[in-house]
Amino acid sequence: MIRLVLFGRQGAGKGTQASMLSEHYKAPHISTGDMLREAVAEGTAVGTRVRAILDAGELVPDETMLEVIKDRLDHDDVQQHGFLLDGFPRTVGQAKSLLKITVVDLAVDLDVPEGLVLDRISSRRVCQQGHIYTVGDHAAQSGVCPVDGTPVVQRDDDTPDAVTARLDAYKVKTAVAMAYFDSQGLLLTVDGVGDPETVFHRLVSAIDERLDNDARW
Ligand code: ADP
Numbered sequence: 001m002i003r004l005v006l007f008g009r010q011g012a013g014k015g016t017q018a019s020m021l022s023e024h025y026k027a028p029h030i031s032t033g034d035m036l037r038e039a040v041a042e043g044t045a046v047g048t049r050v051r052a053i054l055d056a057g058e059l060v061p062d063e064t065m066l067e068v069i070k071d072r073l074d075h076d077d078v079q080q081h082g083f084l085l086d087g088f089p090r091t092v093g094q095a096k097s098l099l100k101i102t103v104v105d106l107a108v109d110l111d112v113p114e115g116l117v118l119d120r121i122s123s124r125r126v127c128q129q130g131h132i133y134t135v136g137d138h139a140a141q142s143g144v145c146p147v148d149g150t151p152v153v154q155r156d157d158d159t160p161d162a163v164t165a166r167l168d169a170y171k172v173k174t175a176v177a178m179a180y181f182d183s184q185g186l187l188l189t190v191d192g193v194g195d196p197e198t199v200f201h202r203l204v205s206a207i208d209e210r211l212d213n214d215a216r217w
Contacts, residue, residue, distance in 0.1 A: 011117030
């Protein structure tokens with residue numbers, strides 16, 4: 001079992017890498033962004049509370065996020081196979097709370113410079129199940145996800161204002177959460193520039209090497 005946290009700014013390719021890593025390590029991919037968007041689409045109590053926050057690109061309060069994540073970590077798949085956390089924690093409060101409720105083997109920072117991500121975000125299209133495409137892809141052009149048949153659209157928070165708000169929150173708040181993992185000796189930074197396959201192999205070798213070394217000590 002493996003318990004990984006994946007950091008990376010918006011458009012770094014974090015979602016794509018998280019699903020590839022989840023398949024590779026056989027650990028459930030837990031994307032808090034996907035979970036919240038699903039809650040909004042289903043109109044659950046949490047969904048109603050967070051809808052406007054998501055659309056503005058702001059952060060959902062820590063207590064709400066903790067409720068959501070605690071619930072998810074209690075599921076059998078996590079107990080048996082660990083997790084690949086994508087989008088949580090995003091504040092130092094969330095980071096500290098997470099380390100109180102579970103062991104984390106490693107936090108990985110998928111590092112892509114801010115200058116590179118803006119174009120990627122404006123051309124990003126997603127389906128309702130979270131599969132990710134770019135505007136020129138057949139899936140985006142036809143508007144139907146080839147994997148699950150749900151509509152492929154631009155996310156409500158991929159507007160310029162909301163993207164700027166999310167990148168600011170990342171710089172101000174998530175950077176501190178990352179620094180906290182670093183202070184605990186748990187942070188590994190991996191260069192996220194390159195095509196998805198290259199980055200994936202780079203990630204797996206860096207993670208395996210680090211976890212092998214940790215195991216030896
Ligand atoms: P991105 O990384 O592109 O911002 P996500 O899909 O990870 O997108 O998250 C979308 C939105 O969901 C965030 O902008 C925020 O409003 C909310 N959200 C997701 N995870 C968290 C979290 N851990 N804490 C606070 N808000 C969150």
